[in-house]
Each structure stands twice: as C-alpha cells, then as structure tokens.
Amino acid sequence: MRLRAIVYFSSAVHRLTNSELEHLLMQSRHANALAEITGVLLVHERRFIQCIEGPPLAVSRTFERIRASRLHRHIITVLDRPIAFRDFAEWSMGLARPSTSDFLALWSARWQAVLESGSIAPAEGDGMALLKAFWSLTGGGANPF
Numbered sequence: 001m002r003l004r005a006i007v008y009f010s011s012a013v014h015r016l017t018n019s020e021l022e023h024l025l026m027q028s029r030h031a032n033a034l035a036e037i038t039g040v041l042l043v044h045e046r047r048f049i050q051c052i053e054g055p056p057l058a059v060s061r062t063f064e065r066i067r068a069s070r071l072h073r074h075i076i077t078v079l080d081r082p083i084a085f086r087d088f089a090e091w092s093m094g095l096a097r098p099s100t101s102d103f104l105a106l107w108s109a110r111w112q113a114v115l116e117s118g119s120i121a122p123a124e125g126d127g128m129a130l131l132k133a134f135w136s137l138t139g140g141g142a143n144p145f
C-alpha cells in the first residue's frame with residue numbers, strides 16, 4: 001500500500017487547557033481511526049508539531065481538516081513525502097509534551113532537506129530521526145495530562 005507522511009508546525013490561537021486538548025485528541029483519534037491515519041502530536045506551550053501518516057488521499061483529507069481548524073494558525077508544512085512504512089503505526093494520534101529543549105531541537109531540525117538531498121538515511125539533526133528518537137524514549141504509555 002502506498003503511504004504518505006506530513007509533518008507541520010503551527011501555533012495555537014490560545015494556550016489550550018487540558019480539557020480542550022483532551023477533546024481535540026478524542027475527536028482526532030476517532031476520525032483518524034476511521035481514515036487509517038496514524039501519527040503523533042507534540043504540544044509545547046502554544047506550539048504544535050504534528051506528524052500524520054497513512055494512505056495519500058486520507059492524509060490529504062485529514063490535513064485539510066487540520067488546516068481548517070480555528071484552534072491554530074501559522075501552519076507550516078516542513079515535510080511531505082512518500083513513506084515505505086509507518087513510524088507510528090500503533091497510534092491513531094499519540095500525544096506528548098516535550099521539554100523546552102526537546103521541542104526546540106525538533107523545531108529547529110532539518111526536515112525536508114533530507115528528501116531534497118535524496119538521502120533516506122537519518123542524518124544528524126534530521127527532524128524525522130529526532131522525532132522518532134524522542135517518541136521511542138518518552139512517548140507511548142505516559143499519561144501527558
């Protein structure tokens with residue numbers, strides 16, 4: 001099956017409360033499970049980094065919905081590429097709250113550059129490699145609320 005991944009950054013219009021975030025996550029997980037979308041959402045103060053992966057058309061439709069949300073703005077796509085397999089296959093939408101330093105490392109990482117160079121090996125400073133490393137260390141299981 002062909003798969004596509006998108007990573008974007010955005011800024012919330014206001015700092016979401018835990019219950020707003022929980023509501024957003026429930027909605028997203030429900031829609032993603034139906035659309036065969038998996039991924040992770042990282043939240044730090046008012047900033048979001050999200051990765052969505054799945055069948056190309058489902059990824060487009062989901063990203064349209066995400067872009068249309070009034071909860072955030074300044075949406076910047078930092079990665080959009082075909083993938084051979086899912087990196088977050090067990091997560092209809094995982095959530096983590098990175099520390100400031102972890103979040104800044106992800107925010108300032110190189111993302112699309114890896115595709116442009118034609119390289120698929122994770123380079124030092126490569127955003128996707130950092131995101132996977134971060135998630136394998138701190139994501140999955142811990143209750144972020």
Ligand SMILES: Cc1cc2nc3c(=O)[nH]c(=O)nc-3n(C[C@H](O)[C@H](O)[C@H](O)COP(=O)(O)O)c2cc1C
Nearest residue numbers: 027028031032048062065066068069070071072093
């Ligand atoms: C940070 C963020 C992440 C989102 N992630 C997803 C997602 O993974 N899947 C999805 O279907 N919708 C996602 N959405 C969209 C919401 O589920 C919902 O459709 C949207 O917030 C409703 O729009 P409104 O807030 O403008 O009423 C996301 C929205 C935001 C702000």
